[in-house]
Amino acid sequence: MLTIVGELINTSRPPVKEAVQNKDEAFIRELAKKQADAGATYIDVNCGNMVKNELEIMEWLVNIVQDEVDTPLCIDSPNAKALDVGLALCRNGRPMINSISDEDGRYESVLPLIKKYNAKIVVLCMDSTGMPETSADRMKVVNNLYAKLKAEGIADDDMYFDPLVKPISSVTSAGAEVLDTIRQIKQDYPDVHFMCGLSNISYGLPNRSILNRLFVVQTMTLGMDGYVLDPTNGKMMADIITATALLGRDSYCSKYIKAHRKGKLDASSDA
Numbered sequence: 001m002l003t004i005v006g007e008l009i010n011t012s013r014p015p016v017k018e019a020v021q022n023k024d025e026a027f028i029r030e031l032a033k034k035q036a037d038a039g040a041t042y043i044d045v046n047c048g049n050m051v052k053n054e055l056e057i058m059e060w061l062v063n064i065v066q067d068e069v070d071t072p073l074c075i076d077s078p079n080a081k082a083l084d085v086g087l088a089l090c091r092n093g094r095p096m097i098n099s100i101s102d103e104d105g106r107y108e109s110v111l112p113l114i115k116k117y118n119a120k121i122v123v124l125c126m127d128s129t130g131m132p133e134t135s136a137d138r139m140k141v142v143n144n145l146y147a148k149l150k151a152e153g154i155a156d157d158d159m160y161f162d163p164l165v166k167p168i169s170s171v172t173s174a175g176a177e178v179l180d181t182i183r184q185i186k187q188d189y190p191d192v193h194f195m196c197g198l199s200n201i202s203y204g205l206p207n208r209s210i211l212n213r214l215f216v217v218q219t220m221t222l223g224m225d226g227y228v229l230d231p232t233n234g235k236m237m238a239d240i241i242t243a244t245a246l247l248g249r250d251s252y253c254s255k256y257i258k259a260h261r262k263g264k265l266d267a268s269s270d271a
Contacts, residue, residue: 006035156191
């Protein structure tokens with residue numbers, strides 16, 4: 001089953017930052033509802049760039065989103081205290097934390113929250129040496145983090161490994177390295193899941209949409225089953241529904257047929 005984390009409630013996006021500053025509750029409610037209606041499995045809540053009052057804003061956002069939709073939340077912050085505030089308010093199913101890594105201090109500060117809130121966890125393939133360059137570099141981190149989390153009793157089914165997508169505009173092999181990482185993780189740890197913000201792949205290039213959409217299909221083919229993206233993007237969601245059917249993950253193409261009847265696949269056509 002594919003996990004879609006709706007990315008739109010993030011104060012790094014200027015309209016969201018403005019809405020937060022103006023306490024525009026209706027704007028946040030609409031973003032939450034649109035993503036839930038479009039099929040988001042989780043709604044991401046991220047106000048990590050609001051450093052001075054992040055804890056207060058996290059509380060405000062989480063309460064508003066949960067008043068509007070019953071979709072589970074992905075609490076997203078570099079600040080463990082903000083994660084704790086958001087997670088404590090979650091009441092719609094099991095929450096997800098974005099994220100843990102093997103960086104100094106990050107692992108130690110986030111691990112207790114996973115246990116405290118019985119949360120699913122996005123696991124970044126990164127340690128204190130910085131962003132990995134190759135799939136081999138990523139797998140060193142994967143092996144270490146998997147062993148540590150497993151020893152703490154975290155189930156494979158609750159781990160979502162993020163292979164860290166870099167722009168191909170600056171690192172030509174970035175896409176190929178991510179694909180190889182997915183293949184290796186799937187081979188070595190078949191019961192874990194994946195998560196990534198794949199739009200980084202196209203950063204700095206024209207016609208970003210087509211790069212993002214094709215990369216989704218490529219990653220899905222190798223086993224990627226989780227994405228942080230805009231679920232209201234009709235073309236992207238149509239491609240995902242279609243690829244799911246073609247990969248044999250849609251029993252009797254029931255979801256594909258349902259999407260067709262609702263007109264959701266029309267977005268994939270240029271006609």
